[in-house]
Amino acid sequence: MQKIVRGALALSLSLSIVAVAPAMAQQANQFAGFSVGGALAYRHTNVDMKGFLNSSPSANDGVAALDASYAFALSPQWSLALGGTYDLNKTDGGSVSYRDGSRTGNVSVKLKNHWSLYLAPGYAFAKDWQVYGKLAYHRIQGEYRDSLFPSGTTSHDGVGYGVGLNYAASARLRVGVELQRVDFSRKQGNESSGKPELTEAAIKLGYQF
Numbered sequence: 001m002q003k004i005v006r007g008a009l010a011l012s013l014s015l016s017i018v019a020v021a022p023a024m025a026q027q028a029n030q031f032a033g034f035s036v037g038g039a040l041a042y043r044h045t046n047v048d049m050k051g052f053l054n055s056s057p058s059a060n061d062g063v064a065a066l067d068a069s070y071a072f073a074l075s076p077q078w079s080l081a082l083g084g085t086y087d088l089n090k091t092d093g094g095s096v097s098y099r100d101g102s103r104t105g106n107v108s109v110k111l112k113n114h115w116s117l118y119l120a121p122g123y124a125f126a127k128d129w130q131v132y133g134k135l136a137y138h139r140i141q142g143e144y145r146d147s148l149f150p151s152g153t154t155s156h157d158g159v160g161y162g163v164g165l166n167y168a169a170s171a172r173l174r175v176g177v178e179l180q181r182v183d184f185s186r187k188q189g190n191e192s193s194g195k196p197e198l199t200e201a202a203i204k205l206g207y208q209f
């Protein structure tokens with residue numbers, strides 16, 4: 001699965017080259033224009049910890065997100081979407097127990113305030129159907145709660161890459177599925193550092209203006 005998602009990085013970069021053909025931009029494309037919608041995703045989170053906490057807690061959780069984008073028509077088949085997303089809820093990042101002398105402590109992780117900006121070149125391979133690649137910048141906050149030591153929050157930047165499929169259910173309604181992988185930066189907190197990693201599968205619903 002990860003090989004497929006990582007291949008989307010090369011797909012996004014290569015397909016974006018067609019943006020240099022402005023003469024094609026005025027042609028009709030049913031997936032072009034402004035779109036707003038939402039997504040429901042199943043997310044697997046892994047946090048790679050180094051230092052005093054040398055562990056990798058993980059968790060599965062659900063997340064709802066808003067999505068807004070504008071897609072430029074490059075030809076009747078090709079489009080290039082610029083958009084952004086914002087998560088509506090926190091997600092679980094797992095927990096880990098540790099020993100500090102005679103005491104046993106626990107660190108739990110929550111991820112919050114997650115948003116992204118993305119580039120998504122798409123190709124309409126059949127009537128009402130479009131496949132696309134995605135390359136995105138992500139920002140997220142890790143909320144670390146420690147039972148023995150001070151808790152804290154860290155901010156992480158990341159790069160996401162994915163693939164998706166859109167279906168034009170009507171003249172305005174769009175339904176889609178998407179698979180995405182996000183790798184975030186490592187940040188220090190107390191005596192340990194954390195590096196979140198997300199893999200998610202989403203169902204999307206949007207309205208095309």
